[in-house]
Amino acid sequence: MPDTKVPPIVRLSYSKGEQIIKEGDYGSSIYKILSGRVRIFTCFGKDTTTLAILDRGDIFGEMAFFNLGLEPRSASAVAMEDVALEVWHAARLSDEYNNMQPILRYIIQQSLKRLVRMNKIVDELSSKKEAATEIDSRVMQRQYFRKKWDQECTYKPLGLSKSFRLSGMIRDVSLNGVGIEVPYENTKELRHEPGEELALNIQFTSGKSISLDSRIRSVRRSITLGYLFLGLEFKNVSKDAIREISMFMMF
Amino acid sequence: MQISIDSSVSEYILKEEIFEPGSVILWEGKAGDWIFILLEGTLKVKKRAGKGMITIDTLREGAVVGEMVMLKNSEGLRTASVVADGRVRLGILDKERLQREYELLSPQLRSLIKTLALRLEETTRKASLLALN
Numbered sequence: 001m002p003d004t005k006v007p008p009i010v011r012l013s014y015s016k017g018e019q020i021i022k023e024g025d026y027g028s029s030i031y032k033i034l035s036g037r038v039r040i041f042t043c044f045g046k047d048t049t050t051l052a053i054l055d056r057g058d059i060f061g062e063m064a065f066f067n068l069g070l071e072p073r074s075a076s077a078v079a080m081e082d083v084a085l086e087v088w089h090a091a092r093l094s095d096e097y098n099n100m101q102p103i104l105r106y107i108i109q110q111s112l113k114r115l116v117r118m119n120k121i122v123d124e125l126s127s128k129k130e131a132a133t134e135i136d137s138r139v140m141q142r143q144y145f146r147k148k149w150d151q152e153c154t155y156k157p158l159g160l161s162k163s164f165r166l167s168g169m170i171r172d173v174s175l176n177g178v179g180i181e182v183p184y185e186n187t188k189e190l191r192h193e194p195g196e197e198l199a200l201n202i203q204f205t206s207g208k209s210i211s212l213d214s215r216i217r218s219v220r221r222s223i224t225l226g227y228l229f230l231g232l233e234f235k236n237v238s239k240d241a242i243r244e245i246s247m248f249m250m251f
Numbered sequence: 252m253q254i255s256i257d258s259s260v261s262e263y264i265l266k267e268e269i270f271e272p273g274s275v276i277l278w279e280g281k282a283g284d285w286i287f288i289l290l291e292g293t294l295k296v297k298k299r300a301g302k303g304m305i306t307i308d309t310l311r312e313g314a315v316v317g318e319m320v321m322l323k324n325s326e327g328l329r330t331a332s333v334v335a336d337g338r339v340r341l342g343i344l345d346k347e348r349l350q351r352e353y354e355l356l357s358p359q360l361r362s363l364i365k366t367l368a369l370r371l372e373e374t375t376r377k378a379s380l381l382a383l384n
Contacts, residue, residue: 062370088359100352103260108364118378121381
């Protein structure tokens with residue numbers, strides 16, 4: 001049986017200016033700085049706020065661990081100079097976390113709850129909040145937490161039982177929705193206007209498929225010539241589908 | 252209001268104490284290492300800011316207080332003051348036993364937890380500074 005006290009450790013180097021973690025991405029690795037300095041920051045529109053400058057011995061990426069990787073990275077990390085890092089794999093550590101004395105876990109969860117409350121207060125009190133109210137919060141969320149994903153899909157108007165299907169290409173995904181590219185010629189069959197509801201079907205190479213109900217939130221010309229880019233928001237998505245998507249987004 | 256605390260938590264309660272309204276249970280900046288759980292009533296978490304004190308958080312039944320010292324593995328100076336907001340009943344936890352069990356965790360998990368505690372401390376400090384302005 002593997003010794004759970006010694007999770008596998010990987011060492012990585014980053015050059016000055018390289019990004020280590022991107023805010024909004026999904027991941028659960030934890031980093032410890034062996035040498036060099038790392039800047040932790042968040043972006044809000046064009047504004048960047050430095051949260052911390054970390055040094056040798058410091059750890060970052062721990063929030064995603066305590067959130068069990070179900071929430072996106074809350075901040076970005078960039079190498080301020082050449083940096084050597086130790087990367088801890090979350091799986092074994094989370095085994096240990098799940099198997100520790102319940103009271104310790106209880107205490108840690110209480111601290112975590114307080115941290116979430118405090119973060120909220122800091123957010124509300126800082127000027128960030130004022131800027132945020134001007135932007136549709138759901139669109140904002142999608143801008144923040146989406147991940148690139150090239151995946152074929154098919155869709156049809158929600159509620160249509162005919163075996164009518166159009167095909168498109170998913171380009172990014174978040175827990176709220178997906179961005180898909182569709183050929184202009186699809187508009188002959190369907191109007192593709194904001195508010196229209198679509199039944200989306202994704203067929204994975206593994207043979208598994210998921211169906212998601214969604215609503216068109218935005219339509220624009222894609223950077224790919226002859227294509228439209230649709231911003232879709234999920235609608236009444238099942239827990240299973242959310243789990244599928246969040247599993248995908250973790251890796 | 253009464254809360255039911257899981258037996259895995261309640262078996263660590265050594266004794267219970269009652270505090271009258273306004274009692275200061277922890278003083279920011281003072282040494283101390285006891286940990287307790289709030290069984291009944293409400294507590295205010297306060298930080299020094301400018302010349303006065305500001306309330307930065309309200310704790311309710313089930314909240315654990317005083318755990319930062321153990322999680323940070325530090326000198327044991329309290330990071331905030333905690334004041335009884337009305338009459339409160341506290342359960343004093345078996346600190347030695349908790350400490351022993353905490354030290355059985357792998358160094359990596361402990362340093363993760365310590366990072367969490369430091370982050371909470373830093374965010375709390377930031378919140379109190381912002382609240383002042």
